[in-house]
Amino acid sequence: MQISGAEILVRCLQEEGVEFLFGYPGGAVLEIYDAIFRQEKFKHVLVRHEQAAVHAADAYSRSSDKVGVALVTSGPGATNAVTGIATAYMDSIPMVVISGQVATPAIGLDAFQEVDMVGITRPCVKHNFLVKDVNDIAETIKKAFYIAKSGRPGPVVVDIPKDITQQRAEFHYPESVHIRSYVPATRGHPGQIKKAINLLLEAKRPYIYVGGGAVQGNAAAEVTELVKSLGLPCTNTLMGLGAYPGSDPQFLGMLGMHGTYEANMAMQYCDVLIAVGARFDDRVISVPSHFLSQPKKIIHIDVDPSSISKRVKVDVPIVGDVKHVLREMLDILRQSGQKPDAQHLAHWWKQIEEWRGHNSLLYTPSTELIKPQYVVEKLYEITGGKAIVASDVGQHQMWAAQYYKFDSPKQWLNSGGLGTMGFGLPAAMGAQLANPDATVACITGEGSIQMNIQELSTCKQYHTPVKIVALNNRYLGMVRQWQEFFYGTRYSESYMDALPDFVKVAEAYGHVGFKIENPSDVEPVLREAFGPALKERLVFLDFRTDQSENVFPMIQNGKGLDQMDLPPHMRDVQQVPFENNRDYGNMC
Amino acid sequence: MRHILSILLENEAGALSRVVGLFSARAYNIDSLTVSTTEDPTLSRMTIVTHGSDEVIEQITKQLNKLIEVVKVIDLNESEHIEREMMLIKVRATGKDREEMKRMADIFRGRIIDVTEKTYTIELTGTSDKLGAFIEAIDRAVILETVRTGASGIGRGERVLKI
Ligand SMILES: Cc1cc2nc3c(=O)[nH]c(=O)nc-3n(C[C@H](O)[C@H](O)[C@H](O)COP(=O)(O)OP(=O)(O)OC[C@H]3O[C@@H](n4cnc5c(N)ncnc54)[C@H](O)[C@@H]3O)c2cc1C
Ligand SMILES: Cc1ncc(C[n+]2csc(CCOP(=O)(O)OP(=O)(O)O)c2C)c(N)n1
Ligand SMILES: [Mg+2]
DSSP states (O other): EEEHHHHHHHHHHHTOOOOOEEEEGGGHHHHHHHHHHTSSSSEEOOOSSSSHHHHHHHHHTTSSSOOEEEEESTTTHHHHHHHHHHHHHHOOOOOOEEEEEEEEEGTTTTTTTOOHHHHHHGGGGGGEEEEOOOGGGHHHHHHHHHHHHHHHHHHHHHEHHHHHHEEEOOOOOSSSSTTTTOOOOSSSSHHHHHHHHHHHOOSEEEEEEHHHHHHTTTTTHHHHHHHHTOOOOOOOOOOOSSSOOTTTTTTTOSSSSOOHHHHHHHHHHEEEEEESSSSHHHHHOOOOHHHHHHHOEEEEEOOOGGGHHHSSSSSSEESSSSHHHHHHHHHHHHHHHOOOOOHHHHHHHHHHHHHHHHTTTOOOSSSBBOOOOOOHHHHHHTTOOOEEEOOSSSSHHHHHHHHHHOTTTTTTEEESSSSTTOOOHHHHHHHHHSTSSSSSEEEEEETTGGGGGGHHHHHTTTTTOOEEEEEESOHHHHHHHHHHHSSSTTTTTTTTSSSOHHHHHHHHHHHHEEEEOOOHHHHHHHHHHHHGGGSOOEEEEEEBBBOOOSSBBBOOOTTTTTTBBBBBGGTTHHHSOOOTTTGGGOOO | OOOEEEEEEEEOTTTTHHHHHHHHHHTOOOEEEEEEOOSSSEEEEEEEEEEEOOHHHHHHHHHHHHHEEEEEEEEEGSSEEEEEEEEEEEEEEOOHHHHHHHHHHTTTEEEEEEESSSSEEEEEEEEEHHOOOOOOHHHHGGGGEEEOOOEEESSTTTOOOOO
């Protein structure tokens, strides 16, 4: 029996086990919306802005093992989706975005609501398709899901002209797809794996640096086993948080621009580094030449060959899926029973403990002003460290990353690569739908939240009781911090004037709001918000925080990992580290 | 260093723009690019002449391979290869220049493929260097128009690029 292209699309999504479709209707997708109306297998979530549909679908992926799907109309619907697509692309998040397109004969004629979606998104998708024949819909959708989630994951856009959704064809969903030009790696090269093991066993100062690839690749268990079995110190990137438990003593904290002192010093002074699904980002290692000025051997496991030796030349590249590669390493290690030299390791740990002893995340508590760090610490306590935390972009994001100790992967959702303000609320919403029983918090700033605040309405409609923890410093804080450090405190346009009354905003959307101005109220209000009485409600917590607080440590542009700006209590710490530092040449 | 990359890609709409887009987005150089279908109509073969450090060339190769529609990439510089480019050059050929142009075309093994009273159009094939040398060898003032295809390359001997 022949059915319409729109119906074929809907059947495909059902076949893929899609649970939620995040979208917004418009002319080019009316046929699809009609087919959605006539089915019951998946639920459509009507957002209030297409960007939010894409962030929600993205966070649905980030917080589950499934692939989030968004649907937008042509023209403005499609362009509104682009920020969300680029956000997912930069963080390698699997996602399928379906966009409507003007009818095939109208393409290229500057038709109403026509944009070249395939052209616009080409640089920020893993792949995209323009469907030109109704008979191709099913195979294209199958390919889209396959490409999105295999290899290095990423967003895939499928642009479907309106006439194609109206034409009719037989529906047949392929069981599998084969793309001759696309064969992602899985198993690593055995010779390289042996080399890596030998290097690790011979290391005096080994270190493991774990990124978003370990989260995406579901390799947290393997990472933990490797760290434990070899006694390694471990750090996670911003995207890797949760891949190794944040509360474990072998975890040195996040590294990078706002990483801990010990995590960054260890990165600079290790002698063998194993990078696991991490891409030596500029916010992580800063200046490659300075990073390499301390001799070290580098092992790099990544499924994408182009991530390897991109910014830093590595000694042992292993192209493969993290989970597979680590499994193989663990098997070999278990069979051989070998361990790194205990004495060297003890020596290395002694140095690390000394670094850690400075407590670089210490902040000055206050009884007058609410310290943002304190709010995150209390949030961690009150949620038992178990909440899914979505964040926006800015200082609050860094405090969330530093003070909430994520023990599980897929618990921390943030835009790292693109740094998209406005990600937080729609992401929290998507995560709540993917994890209906979880506690979901959105740590945000008064700047970021206003970039997608309209989603409070969507949250009301779909009963997503997320808890918004706004660290309201009345500043575009991260911008203000840079202006304080690098632009002589000239706070050009970083002040958030004319703020709305967020409590009233929350109430106007049918939610609950609190404004918290005293440090002594932080804990009780958090308890109430996360308590049983408000379990089913969205709660907006407007914390009026210390306006002048800065994020430390911080590595300024052009500086090395061991040249951090440290918090006030560490100002006299000489950043010359290792006891027998003769080996290390000139440090500063 | 100058490199010649040979690329086999799916003969699909949009594949070419992905390759070109990649080069501009990542600030890689394209000195020349040629593309056409192969004996297998589902495949196109592209030759890109580029230059860059070894690290950059390595990244270019990896990034090209990452494109879903790219089937295979080889760097022809890695072993012996043959390179050819064709140029059509229209020159003024009057008076004593007419004899001279004919002589130069012969020396460079070019063929005169169109003749008018005042002009010759010469077809010349060879390495890009050779075509450059021809342009250098004749009087700039007589050149009316040049069109070059960009280099195509192929491995020597038994080496083939196929799927
Ligand atoms: C305000 C702000 C401040 C920031 N400060 C910091 C900071 O202090 N520290 C920090 O770390 N980051 C920071 N970032 C984030 C930074 O910009 C990068 O997004 C981040 O460091 C990249 O993380 P990653 O290296 O883990 O790579 P990801 O972007 O997560 O990439 C994952 C890598 O793993 C690979 N991969 C994916 N799946 C697999 C698999 N199955 N098997 C093998 N490999 C796989 C991919 O190919 C890729 O190379 C900041 C961002 C913002 C917005
Ligand atoms: C869409 C977008 N625009 C601009 C920026 C640049 N930017 C980064 S952080 C920041 C300030 C964020 O302010 P707020 O949400 O209040 O967070 P705070 O830093 O104060 O915690 C800005 C403007 C960005 N990351 N994203
Ligand atoms: Mg702020």
